[in-house]
Amino acid sequence: MELTDGLTIESIRENSSEKPYVCLLCEIRFKFESWLREHLTTHTNERPFRCTKCSKRFKSKCELTQHMKTHTDDKLFECTICDDRFKWLANMKVHLKTHTNEKQFECTKCSKRFKSKCELTQHMKTHTNEKQFECTKCSKRFKSKGELRQHMKTHTNEKTY
Numbered sequence: 001m002e003l004t005d006g007l008t009i010e011s012i013r014e015n016s017s018e019k020p021y022v023c024l025l026c027e028i029r030f031k032f033e034s035w036l037r038e039h040l041t042t043h044t045n046e047r048p049f050r051c052t053k054c055s056k057r058f059k060s061k062c063e064l065t066q067h068m069k070t071h072t073d074d075k076l077f078e079c080t081i082c083d084d085r086f087k088w089l090a091n092m093k094v095h096l097k098t099h100t101n102e103k104q105f106e107c108t109k110c111s112k113r114f115k116s117k118c119e120l121t122q123h124m125k126t127h128t129n130e131k132q133f134e135c136t137k138c139s140k141r142f143k144s145k146g147e148l149r150q151h152m153k154t155h156t157n158e159k160t161y
Helices: 033-043 061-071 089-099 117-127 145-156
Strands: none
Touching: none
8 A cells, every 4th residue: 555655554464473564664553554644653643533613633543642632622531539620631640749748850969859840941041041031121141930920020011029
């Protein structure tokens, strides 16, 4: 079978093989031809899956399914401790850590520990002189979004308390 970009689907049949369909470009094997066909789009610019709400296109059905959640307010994942609800399972898992004292992310510079990778990443910036956040009013630069946000109040005469 030939796809739009000239790629072909071939089946390597082996008596013992549970995954007879192989990508000739990267040698990943698949159980079903449809899975191989979907995988082949990762090697092309083809985006055959289209969102019916906004017409955005995706390489895989899985990506489209994930994207469709952005068009709904459904929050299917519920915290078992405080009943907060989340649209994404990953967000709920991060939230669950707020109920514990577990801090599994450790700074390699000072050994301080954090509950999330995001918090550690933010903290790591304190060990550098990198100031990637720039004020659009005066071009002054800051290490964090929070510092920039505080600074922006000086341009609006808003009290910072």
